[in-house]
Amino acid sequence: MTSTQNPTNVAAVQTAAQDRQIRPRPVMDRLPKYAAGKPPAVIEGLQPYKLSSNENPLPPIPEVLEAIQSQHxxxxxxxxxxxxxxxELSRFLDVPAEDIVTGAGSLGALVQILQTFAGQSEDGTADEVVYAWRSFEAYPIMIGLSGAASVQITNRADGSHDLEAMxxxxxxxxxxxxxxxPNNPTGPALxxxxxxxxxxKVPQDVVVVIDEAYTEFVRDPEVVDGIKVYKKYPNVIVLRTFSKAHGLANLRVGYSVSNPExxxxxxxxxxxxxxxxxxxDAAIASxxxxxxxxxxxxxxVDERDRVVAxxxxxxxxxxxxxxxFVWLPLGENAQDFAAYAGEQALSVRAFPNEGVRVSIGEVEANTRFLSLCANYTKGPGVS
Structure with missing residues (x-):
């Protein structure tokens, strides 16, 4: 130490340096954590099945695998x-190619939408994004990261959107x-x-996103077709993905469709x-x-109908x-049911104190799921 240094000052500087830690933006402490579906436990004598992530249990069609293998x-x-x-999407959907913007899955396309249209005004006031809840659990995370504020509207008792309240x-x-x-994780469609x-009822300067990640599984003819709607309403953006029906979840390819404006x-x-x-290339082949x-x-869909029946x-x-997928409104028994399923080598997605989402999987997996439901005495509506 030189003669001009004071030990007290040195200690103060060191303490101040220790306090100056790298910290994330304050919003990070307020955001929920995304919880991906967990793999099933290994149980001796049982084939494990993952029913927790709404994945397609079937591999992509052979032509897709060939396209992947030929990529050099x-x-x-x-x-x-x-x-x-x-x-190719322009031909498939009968829309102009300039109306399509691709992204890393439909979630990546949604992030682009939020970054473009929702954040903070010039005076620092947070914009608002309105959506039903419970819905896709990434929504509040991505909205918060954009700088906007979430306005969550509770679903109706049947799991559907309360459009009047929205x-x-x-x-x-x-x-x-x-x-x-259809709404993830509860299932109903608009x-x-x-x-x-x-x-x-929506002002024309408000963007309305119709998220149709599961549209290929819809069989009700009354359910909305976002592509038809965006052609009539200039403030509508449609989200779709190749992750679910096409079985390309690992490749991360989705897109939005909206007017050139x-x-x-x-x-x-x-x-x-x-x-x-x-x-x-894989998406085109599909x-x-x-x-x-x-x-x-x-x-x-046939398996879904069998499970529902x-x-x-x-x-x-x-x-x-x-x-x-199906939604089990188990409330406080959600985690208990998930643990019970885990003992049968089935992983399901529990939302504590709300319910359990179970993806439609392989035939044997679905049969085992029904079997454990038959033995579970706390099911919704079961007396």
Whole structure:
């Protein structure tokens, strides 16, 4: 120590340096943590099945696997605009290619929407995003990260959106509304009449996102088709994905569809190279052989119907599901049921004190699920 240094000052400086730790933005402490579906426990004598992530239990169609195996230019960056995929989607959906913006899954496409249209005003006031709750658990995380505020509207008793309450929650700070149909994790879907009635109450400067991640599993003819709606309403953006029906969850490829007045801004916020060329080729192959995709989806819908019928026979009361999953409104018994399923080598997704979401899986997995429901005495509606 030099003669000019004071030991007390040195200690103070060291203490101050220790206090100056790297800290995240304050919003991080307020955000919920995303909980991915856990893999099943290994139980001797039982084949484990994962029913916790709404994954397609079936592999992609052979043409998709061939497209993946033939990809050799992974040392090169992909086309940032996913031109070939947007061209194929244009044909498939009968929409202009310029109306499509790709993203890393539908969640990646949603992040681009929120970053573009919801955040904070010039004076620092937080914009508001209105959505039903419970719904996709990534919503509040991504909204908070964008700088906007969540306005959660409690679902109706049957697990469906309370559109009247959502419309009543709109104000001058509302920038985006999220409609999840079919709703994850509860299952009900919105009808065309319901959505159009709701849109009539929404100011034209508010973006309405119709999240249709599970649209291929819908069989009710009254359920809304977002593509038809966006063609009539310039403030509507449709979200879709290749993760579920097409079985490409690992490749992360989704997209939004909206009018050029919106896509021109979304392209600015789009993450460069978010969709790999491997994912793009796989998605194109799946679209070109969509008849085979439909066959696989129908087999899962048939299994969903079997599971729903089986639960009904057992006296279980559950919401109508138009997705590839069912919702068990178990309330305080949610974690207990999940633990019970785990003992049978089945992983399911529990939402504490609310319910359990169970994905439609392999035939044997679904049969085992029904079997354990038959032995579980605390099911909703069971007396």
């Amino acid at each position: 230019n992974i040392q090169r960056y992909p086309d940032p605009l996913s031109t070939a995929l947007r061209t 419309a009543a929650a709109l104000n001058e700070r509302t920038k985006v509304v999220l409609l999840c149909t 009808t065309t009449a319901q959505v159009e009635d709701f849109l009539a 919106l896509t021109q801004h979304l392209r600015v916020a789009a993450t460069p190279f978010a969709v790999s060329s491997l994912a793009e 679209l070109k052989h969509y008849d085979k995709v439909v066959e696989r989806v129908q087999s899962l 089986g639960l009904s026979e057992l006296g279980w009361k559950i919401p109508e599901s138009q997705g590839n």
